[in-house]
Amino acid sequence: MKALTKKLVEAWGPPGYEHHVRAMIEEEVEGLCDEMRVDTLGNLICRVGEKTGSNKRIMIAAHMDEIGLMVSHIDRKGYLRFESLGGLFAPTLMGNRVLFENGTVGTLGFDDFWGNYSKALKNNEFYIDVSMGSDENGGNDVGDIKVGDPAVFLREFEERGSRWIAKSMDDRIGCVVAIEAMRKLKDSGKVAHEVYFVFTVQEEVGVRGATTSAFAIDPDIGIALDVTPAGDEIKTTATDTRLGKGAAVKIKDGGIVVPPEISAMMINLAEKNGIPYQREILRFGGTDAKAIHLTRSGVPSGVISVPCRYVHTVSETVDRADVEACVDLVAAIASTADLGL
Amino acid sequence: MDKDKLKEHLKTLTEMHGPSGHEKPIRDYLHSYWRDLVDDFDVDRLGNLIGIKRGSGPEPRKKIMLCAHMDEIAYMVKEVRDGFINLHSIWGADSRINLGKIVIVHANGRQIPGVVGAVPPHISQYKEGQDKYTPLDEQWVDVGMPAEEVEALVNVGDLVTMEAVLLELNGDRVAGKAMDDRASVASVTAALDYLQTRAHVWDVYAVASVQEEVGLRGAQTVAYHVHPHVAIAIDVTMAQQPGVSGDEYPKLGDSPVIDMGPNFHPALYDSIVEAAKRLELTAFEQVSPGRSGTDAWSIQISHEGIPTALLSIPVRNMHSTVETVSLKDVDRTGRVMGEFIAGLTADYLDTLQWKTEEKESAE
Numbered sequence: 078m079k080a081l082t083k084k085l086v087e088a089w090g091p092p093g094y095e096h097h098v099r100a101m102i103e104e105e106v107e108g109l110c111d112e113m114r115v116d117t118l119g120n121l122i123c124r125v126g127e128k129t130g131s132n133k134r135i136m137i138a139a140h141m142d143e144i145g146l147m148v149s150h151i152d153r154k155g156y157l158r159f160e161s162l163g164g165l166f167a168p169t170l171m172g173n174r175v176l177f178e179n180g181t182v183g184t185l186g187f188d189d190f191w192g193n194y195s196k197a198l199k200n201n202e203f204y205i206d207v208s209m210g211s212d213e214n215g216g217n218d219v220g221d222i223k224v225g226d227p228a229v230f231l232r233e234f235e236e237r238g239s240r241w242i243a244k245s246m247d248d249r250i251g252c253v254v255a256i257e258a259m260r261k262l263k264d265s266g267k268v269a270h271e272v273y274f275v276f277t278v279q280e281e282v283g284v285r286g287a288t289t290s291a292f293a294i295d296p297d298i299g300i301a302l303d304v305t306p307a308g309d310e311i312k313t314t315a316t317d318t319r320l321g322k323g324a325a326v327k328i329k330d331g332g333i334v335v336p337p338e339i340s341a342m343m344i345n346l347a348e349k350n351g352i353p354y355q356r357e358i359l360r361f362g363g364t365d366a367k368a369i370h371l372t373r374s375g376v377p378s379g380v381i382s383v384p385c386r387y388v389h390t391v392s393e394t395v396d397r398a399d400v401e402a403c404v405d406l407v408a409a410i411a412s413t414a415d416l417g418l
Numbered sequence: 419m420d421k422d423k424l425k426e427h428l429k430t431l432t433e434m435h436g437p438s439g440h441e442k443p444i445r446d447y448l449h450s451y452w453r454d455l456v457d458d459f460d461v462d463r464l465g466n467l468i469g470i471k472r473g474s475g476p477e478p479r480k481k482i483m484l485c486a487h488m489d490e491i492a493y494m495v496k497e498v499r500d501g502f503i504n505l506h507s508i509w510g511a512d513s514r515i516n517l518g519k520i521v522i523v524h525a526n527g528r529q530i531p532g533v534v535g536a537v538p539p540h541i542s543q544y545k546e547g548q549d550k551y552t553p554l555d556e557q558w559v560d561v562g563m564p565a566e567e568v569e570a571l572v573n574v575g576d577l578v579t580m581e582a583v584l585l586e587l588n589g590d591r592v593a594g595k596a597m598d599d600r601a602s603v604a605s606v607t608a609a610l611d612y613l614q615t616r617a618h619v620w621d622v623y624a625v626a627s628v629q630e631e632v633g634l635r636g637a638q639t640v641a642y643h644v645h646p647h648v649a650i651a652i653d654v655t656m657a658q659q660p661g662v663s664g665d666e667y668p669k670l671g672d673s674p675v676i677d678m679g680p681n682f683h684p685a686l687y688d689s690i691v692e693a694a695k696r697l698e699l700t701a702f703e704q705v706s707p708g709r710s711g712t713d714a715w716s717i718q719i720s721h722e723g724i725p726t727a728l729l730s731i732p733v734r735n736m737h738s739t740v741e742t743v744s745l746k747d748v749d750r751t752g753r754v755m756g757e758f759i760a761g762l763t764a765d766y767l768d769t770l771q772w773k774t775e776e777k778e779s780a781e
Contacts, residue, residue, distance in 0.1 A: 317496070358494055358574060371635055
């Protein structure tokens with residue numbers, strides 16, 4: 078699981094440009110599902126099990142995209158200005174490095190940094206420096222970088238005890254949970270429902286991949302797998318979740334009020350199977366479940382979250398035990414015939 | 419609708435507890451209350467209640483949907499500390515009004531009464547006369563139980579709702595919680611009541627929608643599910659009171675209040691004004707220049723687009739436990755909808771045309 082996590086979090090995949098991540102996941106889940114397809118928007122849809130009668134069609138979504146940047150303008154000196162792809166926050170930028178698809182690496186800089194470092198920064202005051210020192214006109218060479226080229230943070234995976242630290246844990250760790258759950262189901266052979274594992278696109282720019290894939294699948298139940306900002310950072314009051322205390326079962330966030338029977342189903346299964354869990358309410362933010370539950374005539378939906386410190390930075394930090402608990406809970410749902418719903 | 423009956427109905431509706439996403443008690447009550455008024459029921463997968471009253475026209479009949487939301491603003495348990503409970507606003511709650519209120523903590527199948535308290539004024543940093551009030555994070559619900567018992571009983575995410583008994587004020591006014599938007603739900607009941615004695619050609623889909631307060635979510639799925647030809651949303655609007663201007667808002671008693679703006683079909687608007695005239699009522703025309711913030715906003719863009727209108731019921735003290743309405747407004751709003759529906763012909767949609775210059779000059 079660690080090798081898979083390292084591979085996926087270090088992959089390049091801003092919103093709308095998930096093809097590298099998708100190729101890796103396709104390779105990984107080949108043989109773990111009964112059917113696989115890619116839809117118009119680029120969602121990877123993998124079916125496990127079949128609809129037989131009274132069982133449920135369950136959609137389980139984890140998004141492949143990560144927050145990124147897109148070059149919006151190259152100024153006369155060869156500095157790249159950018160727009161954000163997803164929730165990019167100014168305090169996380171200065172000095173960080175970004176990676177373009179062609180391998181070009183850039184450094185994030187800030188206009189007149191030494192005169193301004195103590196003030197509140199804005200995204201549009203930053204630029205990307207990709208210079209290699211080869212421009213003879215005294216400016217910066219930009220290679221073949223063009224307006225419209227996307228980039229993501231550049232950072233390696235790191236392990237520190239039971240903690241895993243990387244960029245794009247949001248939401249490659251959700252993808253890992255889905256893949257490992259598929260593996261578990263394959264090994265046990267116990268699949269009680271028609272389960273669609275969907276690796277979605279464009280979550281960070283408005284849950285767009287989940288919107289179309291849920292419409293196509295028309296599931297009975299929807300579940301999003303995502304990270305949630307942990308409540309155990311200093312002075313954090315947004316949530317009560319703690320790293321290492323288990324899978325977070327969503328009660329409510331900015332995108333969904335989870336139907337009580339769905340969260341109760343998850344909690345009952347966690348208790349029955351001895352899976353550590355915690356109850357989660359989050360004031361802001363949303364996940365793919367926001368889109369899934371409003372599809373067609375409505376889809377009762379919930380979220381299983383991996384608590385994560387420093388969300389939307391290069392050091393998104395999760396605990397391995399929580400990831401394992403999430404895998405167990407997803408597998409338990411998929412293999413339990415009577416969900417009480 | 420009979421005034422006393424309407425008042426009883428509104429009392430039951432508003433005193434029940436049903437926050438966004440947890441509307442079951444209201445749904446169950448309406449399911450039983452509407453039983454004699456409609457022919458059939460449906461519930462979509464988000465929990466919207468749909469009462470279907472069939473029209474007299476030949477099949478396939480056209481469908482009109484009346485949509486009023488049954489959820490209310492409320493809180494969830496955010497934290498339990500030393501036996502006291504801190505709250506998380508589900509959406510739209512005004513935490514300034516909480517202190518001294520009675521709340522109900524819904525935990526473990528029980529309804530536990532509690533009071534909202536805070537540091538007393540003698541030693542509080544928030545003093546009378548200053549522009550500050552005790553923020554939600556510093557308000558704590560006290561259910562009077564030993565800390566261990568509270569810890570054992572109450573979980574993060576449990577619902578906390580306001581307790582408010584309907585108060586009859588002078589005249590035909592009543593004050594209570596959740597008039598937003600159960601006063602409108604009551605107006606849908608009044609419309610169904612009106613249609614018991616009036617023939618109508620179209621099928622009527624009376625909807626009590628869920629999750630309006632958290633983002634018009636129920637209306638989105640129910641509009642897809644019902645796929646009506648025409649829809650009317652009913653919601654509350656600010657009524658005049660000190661600080662709320664008469665330039666923009668109606669008075670209590672001004673109903674029917676009909677909204678105009680890009681969210682609404684102009685020809686449908688005209689038809690409803692006409693229906694009001696047939697009842698010798700003058701419509702208060704309310705301007706809603708953008709996002710109406712009501713179920714109408716979701717409904718309008720469902721499927722290939724749905725001609726949508728909005729009727730508003732004036733309410734004083736919006737988003738408080740003393741939301742004040744006039745029963746006359748509730749009844750009139752219902753009757754205007756009933757009269758509009760009774761007047762719908764099988765080919766009404768053909769008359770629902772955009773105004774063009776040629777047409778106007780031809781007239």
